[in-house]
Amino acid sequence: MDWLDWQFLNAHAEHTQQLISSSHNLYLVFTAWLVACAASLATLHMVERAANAEKTAAKTVWRWLGASCLAVGVWAMHFISMLAFESSLEVHYDLGITIGSLGFIWMGALLAMQVLNRLTLSRPHLLLAALIFGLGISGMHYSGMSAMHSNSLRHYNTTTVVLSLILAVGASYWALQMTISMRSTQGLFHHVLKYAISITAGSAILSVHFIGMWALHTFSTSGDPSQTHIQTNHWQLALMIAVMTLLLIASSISAALVDKKLQQKEHDLVRVNALLSQLDAARMLLQQVAHYDPLTNLINRRGFNQIFAEKLTDCATRGGKLAVMFLDIDHFKRINDSLGHDAGDELLKTIANQIKSAARSYEDVVARFGGDEFCILINIHERDEAQSMAKRIMQTLKEPIELAGRRMVMTTSIGISVFPDDGATSTELLKHADLALYQSKGNGRNSLNFFSPNLTTRASLELQIEEELRHALNEDSGLFLHYQPIFDLTQRRVAKLEALVRWDHPTHGLLAPDRFIGIAEANGLIAQLDNWVLRKACQDLAALTQLGWQQLAVAVNCSALNLVRVELADEIESALHASGIAPHRLELEVTENALMGNISSTSALLRQIRALGVSLSIDDFGTGYSSLAYLKRLPLNTLKIDRSFIQDIPTSSQDIEIVQAIIVMAHTLHLQVVSEGVETTQQFELLSHYGCDFIQGYLLSRPVPFEALHTLLEQLNKNPRPTSDYATLQLSGQ
Numbered sequence: 001m002d003w004l005d006w007q008f009l010n011a012h013a014e015h016t017q018q019l020i021s022s023s024h025n026l027y028l029v030f031t032a033w034l035v036a037c038a039a040s041l042a043t044l045h046m047v048e049r050a051a052n053a054e055k056t057a058a059k060t061v062w063r064w065l066g067a068s069c070l071a072v073g074v075w076a077m078h079f080i081s082m083l084a085f086e087s088s089l090e091v092h093y094d095l096g097i098t099i100g101s102l103g104f105i106w107m108g109a110l111l112a113m114q115v116l117n118r119l120t121l122s123r124p125h126l127l128l129a130a131l132i133f134g135l136g137i138s139g140m141h142y143s144g145m146s147a148m149h150s151n152s153l154r155h156y157n158t159t160t161v162v163l164s165l166i167l168a169v170g171a172s173y174w175a176l177q178m179t180i181s182m183r184s185t186q187g188l189f190h191h192v193l194k195y196a197i198s199i200t201a202g203s204a205i206l207s208v209h210f211i212g213m214w215a216l217h218t219f220s221t222s223g224d225p226s227q228t229h230i231q232t233n234h235w236q237l238a239l240m241i242a243v244m245t246l247l248l249i250a251s252s253i254s255a256a257l258v259d260k261k262l263q264q265k266e267h268d269l270v271r272v273n274a275l276l277s278q279l280d281a282a283r284m285l286l287q288q289v290a291h292y293d294p295l296t297n298l299i300n301r302r303g304f305n306q307i308f309a310e311k312l313t314d315c316a317t318r319g320g321k322l323a324v325m326f327l328d329i330d331h332f333k334r335i336n337d338s339l340g341h342d343a344g345d346e347l348l349k350t351i352a353n354q355i356k357s358a359a360r361s362y363e364d365v366v367a368r369f370g371g372d373e374f375c376i377l378i379n380i381h382e383r384d385e386a387q388s389m390a391k392r393i394m395q396t397l398k399e400p401i402e403l404a405g406r407r408m409v410m411t412t413s414i415g416i417s418v419f420p421d422d423g424a425t426s427t428e429l430l431k432h433a434d435l436a437l438y439q440s441k442g443n444g445r446n447s448l449n450f451f452s453p454n455l456t457t458r459a460s461l462e463l464q465i466e467e468e469l470r471h472a473l474n475e476d477s478g479l480f481l482h483y484q485p486i487f488d489l490t491q492r493r494v495a496k497l498e499a500l501v502r503w504d505h506p507t508h509g510l511l512a513p514d515r516f517i518g519i520a521e522a523n524g525l526i527a528q529l530d531n532w533v534l535r536k537a538c539q540d541l542a543a544l545t546q547l548g549w550q551q552l553a554v555a556v557n558c559s560a561l562n563l564v565r566v567e568l569a570d571e572i573e574s575a576l577h578a579s580g581i582a583p584h585r586l587e588l589e590v591t592e593n594a595l596m597g598n599i600s601s602t603s604a605l606l607r608q609i610r611a612l613g614v615s616l617s618i619d620d621f622g623t624g625y626s627s628l629a630y631l632k633r634l635p636l637n638t639l640k641i642d643r644s645f646i647q648d649i650p651t652s653s654q655d656i657e658i659v660q661a662i663i664v665m666a667h668t669l670h671l672q673v674v675s676e677g678v679e680t681t682q683q684f685e686l687l688s689h690y691g692c693d694f695i696q697g698y699l700l701s702r703p704v705p706f707e708a709l710h711t712l713l714e715q716l717n718k719n720p721r722p723t724s725d726y727a728t729l730q731l732s733g734q
């Protein structure tokens with residue numbers, strides 16, 4: 001066994017006292033150092049835990065545990081070191097003072113933990129904390145020393161005591177500073193630093209103790225001190241204290257490590273939960289995008305199909321009825337064409353809300369299939385329920401809507417099919433509701449229809465008509481023109497004839513343009529059809545010229561689809577050339593919505609046509625949404641007020657005012673005005689009174705075949721203001 005011999009010169013050598021030699025048990029000294037290092041390590045762990053704990057109570061617990069580890073560790077180190085002290089004196093320890101010395105270091109340790117809990121620390125604060133902790137260590141040491149009782153005199157070397165105090169405070173300052181710096185390190189370096197700080201701090205604490213011991217000079221009072229060291233069994237007590245302290249420290253470190261792991265797990269759990277909720281949100285968004293229409297927030301076709309399939313299965317098992325309602329906004333395209341797509345979108349949103357408000361909120365499914373097409377699914381007991389729901393929707397939609405500074409009334413066409421009467425599968429029911437809708441549109445819109453089996457034949461009938469129209473155009477057979485006079489109120493004579501196409505169908509007889517113009521437009525036949533009408537009208541006018549009608553002009557209708565074809569100007573020129581008609585005797589009628597479609601390209605084409613000398617007329621004025629600014633930019637000559645404004649004159653004072661305003665506005669824009677659909681003498685008189693330039697309508701004549709024109713023209717020019725008998729005759733005659 002090694003001995004550490006410490007002999008100090010007696011400061012009182014001139015007296016009789018003899019300096020007592022002492023030594024330390026090296027193994028116990030090492031144990032004490034180990035305990036001090038372990039206590040430092042445990043404290044560093046607790047500091048970290050206290051910093052990372054999320055709850056205030058947990059922070060306090062870790063701070064107290066850290067302070068306890070440090071205090072008990074330092075105290076145990078001190079006590080073991082004292083027990084390592086061996087001399088010829090018999091030494092006893094005062095238990096009260098020994099335990100009491102723990103109080104010093106505990107206070108210091110608590111303060112250190114408190115200080116380390118702060119995020120930032122100024123240098124003076126750090127210095128103060130180091131001073132208090134250093135004094136705590138020294139206080140504990142010197143009070144612990146005073147617990148040592150023996151038959152000797154003890155003196156302290158002041159310089160050495162001061163040195164021990166400086167070391168205690170200096171080491172505390174360094175340890176506190178390093179612990180704060182350690183916060184910003186990570187990984188392996190962090191661990192290495194932690195162990196390095198622990199070892200250095202442990203060594204410093206031990207050094208403070210031994211410098212303190214160095215300051216102690218023990219003298220024998222008997223004058224003949226035995227130089228033989230008394231064999232003690234203090235090492236057993238020392239080992240017991242070391243083991244107990246190390247156990248306390250080890251369990252505290254284990255608790256800290258377990259807590260760290262648990263916290264990491266908790267964080268992982270929180271992260272996983274956050275990720276899961278993010279995933280959930282993303283899935284919901286995908287679901288929303290996949291099944292909902294972003295504009296109206298209604299479900300889309302895909303979402304509808306899914307619900308439809310579920311409802312069908314449910315109905316099939318329960319034995320209930322299900323109505324599928326297809327809904328299409330009448331003339332929606334006009335809004336988009338004239339007011340722009342933003343206004344169109346705004347209108348769709350309003351309409352979607354109106355439909356939703358008319359539906360039964362929980363049971364009914366309202367979907368937007370795209371464009372202006374909506375579909376509604378309702379559980380019913382009787383077909384009448386579907387009908388009243390459809391009527392309710394139609395009524396709601398009729399409420400005026402404010403859009404782009406205008407108030408407008410929209411109407412809707414509805415087609416209904418019912419499960420199980422009209423089909424067993426969703427595809428079949430949707431197809432049948434669509435056919436019913438088609439019929440509603442065909443009946444002049446703003447109406448509702450249930451599916452009936454003969455509608456399927458209607459669809460195939462349209463296919464057949466398309467084929468036959470193609471044939472009629474290619475063979476130039478069956479198509480012919482009727483002419484309706486347009487009477488000039490100023491010159492009191494028929495000034496123009498409007499050419500209106502008719503088709504003598506091989507099986508269906510005489511067909512009005514409404515029956516086949518749409519089909520021609522939908523199937524790419526309209527250009528050919530309009531060109532045929534144009535050439536024929538020019539030829540007929542040439543023939544009328546031969547009969548003496550040199551002043552007469554002809555007005556030809558032009559489909560909106562034709563206005564985007566650059567060839568149109570060439571075709572007009574060619575028709576004029578072939579018939580030898582002067583360009584000013586030809587007028588092209590285009591609807592206002594056709595003009596509004598693509599204003600820049602349309603206006604370029606119209607200018608080209610105007611440059612030929614041909615007149616341009618805006619047809620069905622008032623039914624579209626054209627703006628005056630646009631009208632001003634177009635090279636127009638005539639404006640035809642739509643029949644719908646004339647038909648209620650003179651009963652509707654509002655219509656009278658509108659017509660008057662249109663006439664004034666048109667004249668301001670240097671446009672001549674034609675009133676369409678004049679059927680009564682009252683209308684005739686009022687319109688001529690308001691300054692209308694031309695009159696067209698059944699009052700003067702229905703559209704008549706070419707052969708009847710000569711007589712009709714002569715008759716009208718002779719008697720422009722027919723009597724009511726004449727009007728009645730005309731109306732009933734054709």
Ligand code: C2E
Nearest residue numbers: 500501512513514533557558559677678679696697698703
């Ligand atoms: P539109 O150009 O506005 O022609 C006037 C329509 O009103 C004609 O119907 C005419 O018969 C009808 N009408 C005239 N006066 C009266 C009246 O006093 N009372 C009533 N109730 N109706 C009157 P129609 O011939 O059936 O033509 C319908 C529409 O078909 C035309 O309306 C025009 O847009 C289109 N259309 C006619 N022929 C052609 C053509 O050759 N090409 C193109 N693209 N469209 C044509």
Ligand code: MG
Nearest residue numbers: 498557589619
């Ligand atoms: Mg017309």
Ligand code: MG
Nearest residue numbers: 619620640676
């Ligand atoms: Mg018209």
